[in-house]
Amino acid sequence: MNKDKRNQSKNKQLKSRRGFIGNLSKVAVIGASLPMTQIMAKPTIQSENGVETSADSFGFSTAPYIQNLMENSVDIVFITNSKAHSWVEYGSEDLDLKAEDNLDGFIQANNHLNTIRLEDLTPGTTYKYRVASREIVKFDPYDLVFGDTIMGDVHTFRTSKDMNSVSCLILNDIHDRPYSFADLLSLNKGFQYDFVALNGDMFDYQTDEQQLIDHLIAPCTDIFASEKPFLMVRGNHETRGKFARNIKDYFAYPDSEYYFSFKQGPVHWVVLDSGEDKTDADKEYGGIVSFDAFREKQAIWLENEFQKKDYQGCKYRVVLMHIPPFHSGDWHGTLHCRKLFHPLFERYNVDMVISGHTHRYGVHPPSDAHTYPVIIGGGPKTGNRTLIQFKADEEQLNVKMIRDDGLVVGEYSVD
Structure with a gap:
């Protein structure tokens, strides 16, 4: 039996034991190690x-x-x-x-x-x-x-403070494998972080509230989420299923939008919703989606956001978006994101784009196609999953990508 199947079997057993009649009595994890036991109370x-x-x-x-x-x-x-x-x-x-x-x-x-x-x-x-x-x-x-x-x-x-540094962990493409949260966060090994970014495709599709609890909320609160915040970035698989239109209620978004920006440390963070990877007219959507217009609306918002004086003093601009604008084939979602967002990334000197989606991890440095690095996390199968450690201060921005076997498979710095 391979590790994926063993982990899925183990997770089914764990799920059957998890009652959540009460809250969790647990040891808080502040960046370093995972709790050895979980006590249900x-x-x-x-x-x-x-x-x-x-x-x-x-x-x-x-x-x-x-x-x-x-x-x-x-x-x-x-x-x-x-x-x-x-x-x-x-x-x-x-x-x-x-x-x-x-x-x-x-x-x-x-x-x-x-x-x-x-x-x-x-x-x-x-x-x-x-x-x-x-x-x-x-x-x-x-x-x-x-x-x-x-x-x-x-x-x-x-509470955060106007500090000169910020650090976070970035996960992507979990795809309804809740055991992956513990597997990947166990790789952290003492790296102190301010928040966790869940960069899309935490699920295959959304069925009901219990799926959100069992496959995301409970695994995250078991490890960190009662004491450290997380960002829930919507991926294309979060747009699928009968419960997809309800999931925003379970996560707090600024202005109740899936796209937003904020300042923390020397970084102007921008979170974009890259939408679906297929055309709106695709038969799988039954004529009830409009992601092209949604991305166009974000592009107008994004230019206004880049021009705000609130962010002029930030040393770096970093974009989190599930579908990367490059190195993701020629699907409609990739090309439409490239058409709308890439010119703005270039015009306003974005320092890094961090994505997932392709299931092929990679660090893509600046090139003739894009002057900013594109970092793509891997997943969802064992052997291809990654944890990204991000840290920025006044001297340097650095990302390190760690595969689920502990091997560092990518690193990039902006001085």
Whole structure:
């Protein structure tokens, strides 16, 4: 039996054991090594009368995961297994602050998917937090009945600061192989990182919420995502399946768009959604996609973004996009990305494009076709998967690509 099949069998067994009735009690991983054990723990339940019990039914479907960690704010996302009123308790020393999701005069409730923003944070500060929910068992006019209250484990995060360096890990093309997260992150070996970028095609297609939990959210919170943020970059396979139109709800995007930019360290980061690799008219899409227009909209946005004064002081410009504009054959998605985005990359002096998609890892230096390097991560099969370590400071930008057997298969620096 090859390693892929053994890992798939192992993952099926792990999936059957994973209950997520409560939150995860785990050792936090800060860049270096993975936990040797994972301890499943039921959350503490406090009923309305103050009596603590154990959770038999109402619980968390996921541990919390961090999105959009900035200098002054962060989004905490988590899922309960039934409808509830939820909040986050947090503080730099004690859990003496409370945040809820407020909209139009309502405190959001009677939902199971929660995105709660913590604001007015202090840059460069470590905070403790835990999530909490109380079940709603009846929600009739003038008759609101709460059930049990559950509390998650305490986690920590550190707000970013206007530093002169930034580092991250980049994964791509996992393709519904959740064991690959642990395999690849175990290669990290002490490299300290600020965030993880999931650069597209984490799935083959989207079926339902449980797939998102089992194949992405749970593996990531097992390892890092309750204390380190990740970016979910949409690949062409995230556009497929009956649940594809729902997945944006599970990840916090600036301005609720799959494309965005931000500054961290000396880098102006640009995240693009490269869309599908086939034409909109392809029979597989049944006439219900419009990715050409979506990419054209992004090109207009991108030029405006490159011109913003907010980013003029950045030393580097780095683009994350799933489909690379070069070295990806002559499929429609590649050619359309090249037509729309490549002239802007050249005009505004992009320093690096980091992609996936081809399943062939490679470091492609500047050439007559493009004056910027194109870094392409590999995957998804064992023996072809890669972890990319990225670090930039005022002196140098460096990427190192590590294959899943530990061999360094590519490296590139910009001085």
